[in-house]
Amino acid sequence: MSALMQVNHLSKAFGGNQVLEDVSFSLDQGEILGLLGPNGSGKSTLLNTISGFTPIDHGTISIGTQRIDKLPTYQIINSGIARTFQLPNMPKKMSVLEVVMAAGTRSHGLFQSLFPSKRLRQVEQSDLAKATQLLDELLLTKVRNLPADALSGGQKKLLGIACALMGKPSVLMLDEPMAGVHPNLRQEIVETLTRLNQNGLSLIIIEHDMHFIRELCHRCIVLNRGTIVANCSPQELAHNEQVLEAYLGGGTHKLQEAV
Template sequence: MRVEPGELVGLIGPNGAGKTTTLNLVTGFLKPTSGRITFDGEDVTGEDPNQLSRRGIGRTFQIAKPFGRLSVYENMLVPNVPYGPDERDERIRTLLEELHLDHVAENRADEISGGQKKLLELARVLMLDPELVLLDEPAAGVNPALMDEIIEDIKRINAGGTAILVIEHDMSVIRELCERVVVMNAGRNIMTGTFEEVQSDERVRDAYLGGT
């Protein structure tokens, strides 16, 4: 599986297909027993999450878990970034405004909604100026109105040149976002194509869409 620079790719498949495991391997939370992982032309197989983050790979998780006792703003101070205090403060405030969190900047993170927690997690990832962002189910548990905002945010981030790989069970989100879709089943890539091509493929219907 490949994600090209600036591309926005969807990764779908039934539960247990290996989607989140793939993200864990790419971001160093799991070590592969075979195969290679390359990024920007270099072999990064087996590197730890901190090394991969410094290379420009960022990720979010299925369940966002910010530091609940800290404010939204204070959570943004957690990433280790090479900025001075003034530049860091400016970047934090810019990201919070772009991701519609500026009005809750002083709220404790355990007081904001589930969708806002996902946006906060994404904002923290963006503090590191990643070249590749891996999103694990950004729509899960998010109300429809906020989901529309998240979709537009993902499009805007991608339009700025950041490559994005999205795992998502909501096919309307995949259809809206992704130029190319990869389908996994039992740890294997069984199909790659446009959403329309994937939707009409018999292997995908059998494995993921229930033959409909």
Template sequence: MLTVKGLKKSFGGVHAVRDCNFTVKEGSITALIGPNGAGKTTVFNLITGLLRPDAGDVRFKGEPLTDLQSHEIFHAGIARTFQLLRIFPKLSAIENLMIAQPGSEGMFDMFTKTKRIRDEEQTKHERAVEYLRVVGLEKKKDLKGGDLSYGQQKLLDIARCLSTEADLILLDEPVAGVNPTLREGIKKLLVNLKKQGKTILLIEHDMNFVMGMSDKVIVLDHGEEIAEGKPSAVKKNKKVIKAYLGE
């Protein structure tokens, strides 16, 4: 579904990503792991168009993404979350989700398509409530995003990403700083989503979290892929152990 070929990006003299190749199969959970500074988030930013690659090719369902703008990539069917949360602090929790739903958003649509907007808002609201319920935030729906706790903001970000109906979901450290109970909750959620046919690519530091549910693990170090395969195989790979634990 997603193919990354020869992806390169450097910032000044730092080669954040050099020659990164991998594929993500439809309907799978793929984990992108690696030590700090390995270039994982940069890869996400390159896929979602927030950064332009120096070289290489990213294809989604066979179509090239590298020339598209971020908002066009979203409409192609890719949604993401951020490691440093990027919820809208002054919008309420429910509005944070409603904004991710499709609908007409022209400046004067309220004057010209009043009826349609009203119906759409109804649908958006229902769907937003549904996804807030999935992450257990339905009672907080009228609170401002910025007034939620860190963990709740994290869930809100995930809920917003899931509610988009994107085919491919990119999650940047979805359980970092999240307590063990909630962690299990998120895990179940992701496994359920996979059953519903969604494709997930996630970045995670917590090996145990990743190992239990991924179909495939890709290990990055210094911007290069050093291992790829089933979780059990990757776990025993010498290069991976070295990258994580040193010599």
């Protein structure tokens, strides 16, 4: 494996609150990296900085040889990075299929949308095929004509993944994909993410569900108060003293309960 993404000495503070401090790690091509840590340790902020939603104070973020830490969000998306959110908001007046199709339109850019052409119609046809396939893979075919806002919390998460995949990213970052998802759907999600990974997608996954982490992740990094305290295999987590200290020292998610 070779490094696809490199984060070096990244720091971020909100006012006097130092949320990320000197964070460095890499994501290898084809890797599934778990991002763990107690509540408030800076996991979502780290994803926000990588995806350009939150500007960084210090450090660098690169994809291959390209620095992306100063780029606007749409260019970061174009460089192949997609993400989902912990609590996805969905439009009330669009159907599930329309929301996925709109995510595809966003990835083609405004120019093509404003000046429709034969080429655009072809793109729309291929978007429809891709959206239909993704909805099928993410078990949303039955609800494709419902308003997106009417979906359950778990289904909204799946829809968020479908939208993120419309841009054909090389890195997908998921913020707690299993939270609120019915147990019956979990294995399907694991299998879908495994298949996507086998087809070349690299993943960074924030998750508190240790069964999911062990089943899916090749490696984990653990944040505690904004600093990386472990970078190891999922199997090594339960024996890592700094990890146990991070979780037992005040976090509400107790690692030992999960392992």
